[in-house]
Amino acid sequence: MAQRQEGAHQGLKWEFPGGKLEFGETPEQCLVREIQEELNIEIKIDQLFQVVSHVYGERQVVLICYRCSYLSGALDAKECHNFCWVEKKDLMNYDLAPADIPVAQNLLKK
Numbered sequence: 001m002a003q004r005q006e007g008a009h010q011g012l013k014w015e016f017p018g019g020k021l022e023f024g025e026t027p028e029q030c031l032v033r034e035i036q037e038e039l040n041i042e043i044k045i046d047q048l049f050q051v052v053s054h055v056y057g058e059r060q061v062v063l064i065c066y067r068c069s070y071l072s073g074a075l076d077a078k079e080c081h082n083f084c085w086v087e088k089k090d091l092m093n094y095d096l097a098p099a100d101i102p103v104a105q106n107l108l109k110k
């Protein structure tokens with residue numbers, strides 16, 4: 001889990017790390033890039049897990065969530081406030097971004 005930067009949208013909330021699509025890239029390419037940029041590690045995309053749409057006031061986000069595997073690199077909070085590996089059973093102890101609650105609940109069921 002990554003903690004969002006202070007002052008960002010949903011600042012200091014905990015999230016599944018990732019970020020916005022750039023023009024022309026696939027969602028999978030976007031996630032590999034974002035994890036490298038934010039956490040300094042290389043990952044492999046395993047499979048689509050869940051798609052969530054959430055409205056925050058005037059902003060709508062669509063999260064495309066994947067199961068991924070760690071490949072290489074040393075974790076570093078390059079573009080996030082903090083990070084940690086979290087066991088599924090402990091997910092609900094974090095102050096999650098509201099859009100992530102159904103994802104965390106779904107993970108707990110599996």
Ligand SMILES: Nc1nc2c([nH]c(=O)n2[C@H]2C[C@H](O)[C@@H](COP(=O)(O)OP(=O)(O)OP(=O)(O)O)O2)c(=O)[nH]1
Pocket residue numbers: 008009010014015016017018019020021034061063097098099100
């Ligand atoms: N990555 C991610 N974003 C989430 C989650 N839950 C959630 O509500 N969001 C929201 C926060 C943001 O409004 C949006 C994702 O934008 P972002 O700030 O991560 O985008 P980015 O990494 O490309 O950052 P930037 O370059 O736009 O600053 O989705 C989540 O679990 N992961």
Ligand SMILES: [Mg+2]
Pocket residue numbers: 017018019020034038
């Ligand atoms: Mg991000």
